Amino acid sequence: MVANKDKKAFQLIKGMKDIMPADQKYWQHVRNIINKLAHQFNYQRIDTPIAEATKLFSRSVGDQTDIVEKEMYSFKDRGDNNISLRPEMTAGVVRAYIEHGMVNLPQPVKLFYLGPCFRYDKPQSGRQRQFWQVGWEAIGEGSPILDAQIINLGYKFFKDLSLNVVVQINSLGCQECRPVYYEVLLDFLKGKKNSLCDDCKRRVNKKPLRVLDCKEENCQEITADAPQQVDHLCDDCRDHFVATLEYLDELEIVYNLNPKIVRGLDYYNRTCFEYTSQDNEGTKLNALGGGGRYDGLVEELGGRPTPAVGLAIGLERTVRELRHQDVKVPDVEGYDIFVAQLGKEARKKCLNLYENLLANDVRVAESFTKDGLKPQLELADKLAVKYTLILGQKEMIDGTILVRDMEGGIQEVVDFNKVIPEIKKRLKTRLVEETPVQ
RNA sequence: GUGGCUAUGGUGUAACGGUUAACACUGCGGUUUGUGGUACCGUCAAUGAGGGUUCAAUUCCCUCUAGCCACCCCA
Numbered sequence: 001m002v003a004n005k006d007k008k009a010f011q012l013i014k015g016m017k018d019i020m021p022a023d024q025k026y027w028q029h030v031r032n033i034i035n036k037l038a039h040q041f042n043y044q045r046i047d048t049p050i051a052e053a054t055k056l057f058s059r060s061v062g063d064q065t066d067i068v069e070k071e072m073y074s075f076k077d078r079g080d081n082n083i084s085l086r087p088e089m090t091a092g093v094v095r096a097y098i099e100h101g102m103v104n105l106p107q108p109v110k111l112f113y114l115g116p117c118f119r120y121d122k123p124q125s126g127r128q129r130q131f132w133q134v135g136w137e138a139i140g141e142g143s144p145i146l147d148a149q150i151i152n153l154g155y156k157f158f159k160d161l162s163l164n165v166v167v168q169i170n171s172l173g174c175q176e177c178r179p180v181y182y183e184v185l186l187d188f189l190k191g192k193k194n195s196l197c198d199d200c201k202r203r204v205n206k207k208p209l210r211v212l213d214c215k216e217e218n219c220q221e222i223t224a225d226a227p228q229q230v231d232h233l234c235d236d237c238r239d240h241f242v243a244t245l246e247y248l249d250e251l252e253i254v255y256n257l258n259p260k261i262v263r264g265l266d267y268y269n270r271t272c273f274e275y276t277s278q279d280n281e282g283t284k285l286n287a288l289g290g291g292g293r294y295d296g297l298v299e300e301l302g303g304r305p306t307p308a309v310g311l312a313i314g315l316e317r318t319v320r321e322l323r324h325q326d327v328k329v330p331d332v333e334g335y336d337i338f339v340a341q342l343g344k345e346a347r348k349k350c351l352n353l354y355e356n357l358l359a360n361d362v363r364v365a366e367s368f369t370k371d372g373l374k375p376q377l378e379l380a381d382k383l384a385v386k387y388t389l390i391l392g393q394k395e396m397i398d399g400t401i402l403v404r405d406m407e408g409g410i411q412e413v414v415d416f417n418k419v420i421p422e423i424k425k426r427l428k429t430r431l432v433e434e435t436p437v438q
Numbered sequence: 439g440u441g442g443c444u445a446u447g448g449u450g451u452a453a454c455g456g457u458u459a460a461c462a463c464u465g466c467g468g469u470u471u472g473u474g475g476u477a478c479c480g481u482c483a484a485u486g487a488g489g490g491u492u493c494a495a496u497u498c499c500c501u502c503u504a505g506c507c508a509c510c511c512c513a
Contacts, residue, residue, distance in 0.1 A: 011504080066511050070439080088513085117513080122439080124507060131513060264512055274513095287513065314513030342472055375467095377474035384475095392472055406474075 015121070015129025017316075026319045029329040033160045034114060034134050041153055043112040043136050048092035050116065054082040060091040060297055062266025071119040085118035088265070090294070090310055091301075093137050098303040107140030108308075126286050126317050135291070135312035139298065142307030144240045147271045147293060148247030154275055154289055154311045155253050161318065162327045164278035165288060167248075167255040170230065171241040172262065174269050175296070177234035184227045185209075192222050209262045228259040237270055244271055261290075267300070268292040271309065277321055288321060289313030335365040336427055338380035342373055342392035350391055353401075353419075360420055362427070380406065386430060387423060391416075 012018065019027060038045065058068050073085035086092055093111055096102075102109045114134045121127055136153055138146050151167060158165040173181060189211060212223050233241060248255055255273075263272045272292030291311030298306035322329065337357060341350040347368055357364040367379050373390070380388045390402035390411075401419050403426075404411045414422050 014504085071511085119512080121511075123505090124509095127512075133513060289513065312513065317513060340473085371471090372468095373472050374474075379474085381474040388474085390473075394472080402473095404473080409474085411473085 013129070015123035015127075017128055017130070023319065025329050025332050026322050027315070028332060030134075030161065030315060030318055030322075031114070033157060034112070037153060037157055037160070038112045038136070041110070041136070041149070043110040046093060046096060046111045046113055047115065048086075048089065048096055048113065050118075051083050051085055052092055052095065054084040056091050056095055056301070057084055057087060059300060060094065060265075060267050061088065065264055065266055067119060067264060071121050073118045073120055087119045088117055088312065089113050089115065089133055089135050090137060090265075090267070090297070090312070093135075093310075094139070094294075094297055094301055094303075094308070097139050097306075098298060098301060103140070103304065103306070108138040108146060109140050110136070110138050112136045126314075126320060128316060132315035133312045134315060135310060137308060137310035139308040139310075140306055142295060144243035144271075145247055146309050147240075147244040148251060148253075150291065150309050150311050151244075151248060151255075151271075151273055152251050152253060154291070154313060155251075157313060158275060158288070158318075161322060163288075163318070163321055163325060165275045166278055167253060167273055168258040168261045168276055168287075169245075169248075169255045169271065169273040170257070170259055170261040171233060171237060172269055172272055172292070173229050173233050173237050177232060177237055178229070178269075180234075181227070181229050181232040184232055188226050189223075212260055212262070230257070230259060240270055263290065263292060267294040267297040269295055273311075275313070277324075286317065287314075288317050333363065334385075335363045335383050336386045337362055337364040337423060338376070338383060338385040338388040339364060339366045340373060340376040340380065340388050340390045341368065342371075342390070343396070346391040346393065346396055349396065353389070353391070356420060360424065362420075362423065386427065389419060389423070 037043075054072070054074050057072065061068050063069070067087045072087055075083055077083050093113060097109060097111075112135060115132065116130050117133050118130050120129060123129060136150060138150060151169070155165070155167060172178065209229075212226060212228075230241070245255070258274075261272055261274050263274075270293040272290070274287040274290035276287055289312055291309070293307070293309045295307040296305075298304070298308060339350050339354050339357070341347040350366070350368065354364060354366055365380070365383050365385060367376050370376050370379070373392075377388060385406060388404045388406060390404060392402075395401050395413075395416070398413075399416050400413045401416045402411050403414050403419070403423065
């Protein structure tokens with residue numbers, strides 16, 4: 001009974017997940033593509049701390065947003081400072097940009113990041129309290145071609161993973177035209193407020209934009225012909241948006257003008273976008289990633305006025321999508337050679353042989369804790385090695401070793417001192433044979 | 439924060455309210471101690487917690503806890 005209680009005592013914290021070895025091949029594959037793209041587009045990696053001053057997030061993400069209002073892991077440290085685990089990474093990156101004087105580098109400064117974020121949300125499918133984000137940020141340049149490039153970067157990320165996604169895109173306007181639109185929208189909603197659902201009645205005053213993407217059928221009908229931001233952009237914003245779309249056309253990126261994409265972070269302006277799975281289109285639209293322009297953020301956080309655009313993608317959701325769409329990913333690296341031993345002396349000698357093989361860059365596996373030959377061969381088989389080297393007492397006396405071809409089961413006696421060059425030779429010939437002619 | 443569903447070994451499942459909680463996979467060990475991909479045998483391992491109903495609860499009821507799913511929001 002006591003044992004049972006102890007067993008239950010420790011388990012995962014709600015909303016946090018172990019990434020088990022069986023899943024690692026997906027993660028490795030995703031990481032490989034991230035690194036490849038970052039190099040191709042000349043983005044440099046930055047790692048910022050997991051914790052920052054709470055104020056950094058309330059200033060950037062916005063203290064009225066759900067993320068800051070009710071989803072942050074905030075606490076006081078022993079020095080009575082208000083600290084929060086990062087709910088997203090852009091704020092930290094911008095903080096670093098300012099703090100390290102990156103204005104003095106050639107602009108735009110292109111940075112990418114990869115790491116865990118934390119939001120105290122109620123977990124469900126595709127939503128965890130600790131989740132990984134990868135993101136790319138281009139800071140210091142306002143041209144719409146960067147918007148398109150950033151969107152392209154994310155698009156290629158999914159394409160390289162063989163995932164079919166659609167880009168949902170919208171423009172939020174800027175400080176000039178957004179207030180104008182808000183008034184038009186409020187005007188529109190004013191007369192209809194009483195027919196909206198309770199949530200929306202609340203939203204009208206606080207976040208009128210949110211009324212537009214309410215899922216209630218009734219609300220959707222009412223807002224179907226509501227004025228939209230894209231139709232009320234100032235000239236500059238309209239030009240910027242049109243140019244961005246033209247670049248996207250040029251890149252042959254499939255996008256969907258979607259006025260309902262508004263993003264839950266306050267710092268966005270002008271272009272904003274999300275990537276949604278093609279399979280889920282039209283349904284709940286669990287976004288795989290998203291981003292947009294945040295031209296005011298650097299200044300808001302104490303830097304000089306600096307335009308910027310960025311994108312972030314959720315890795316758990318991406319991996320989930322890989323499984324969902326049944327994408328084949330490369331297996332983790334295997335082994336070519338297995339060293340099997342029999343008897344005390346042989347085992348001792350194998351320890352050294354193993355080291356020598358490693359030193360020769362041979363992908364070698366072992367199971368020195370096993371005594372019988374059978375379990376060792378079983379493991380060799382599971383690891384799908386090409387050859388197993390067998391060293392027993394007989395071989396010890398003769399100064400030889402057995403080389404067993406695992407495919408045909410043919411064994412050859414080889415001089416122990418020549419075994420390393422011998423298997424290197426064999427692996428090399430096999431490699432040549434197995435490489436398909438291009 | 440609001441709702442719905444679920445809870446049996448490491449995993450996947452089974453058990454009209456009634457013997458020792460069954461089966462498969464996995465793990466570990468073995469099948470004349472030196473041979474894998476097939477077989478056979480053995481073995482470790484579970485009813486989330488607490489109450490109730492009952493002669494009897496894995497099974498029915500309540501509470502808690504956890505998980506999943508949906509809303510909200512987002513990645």
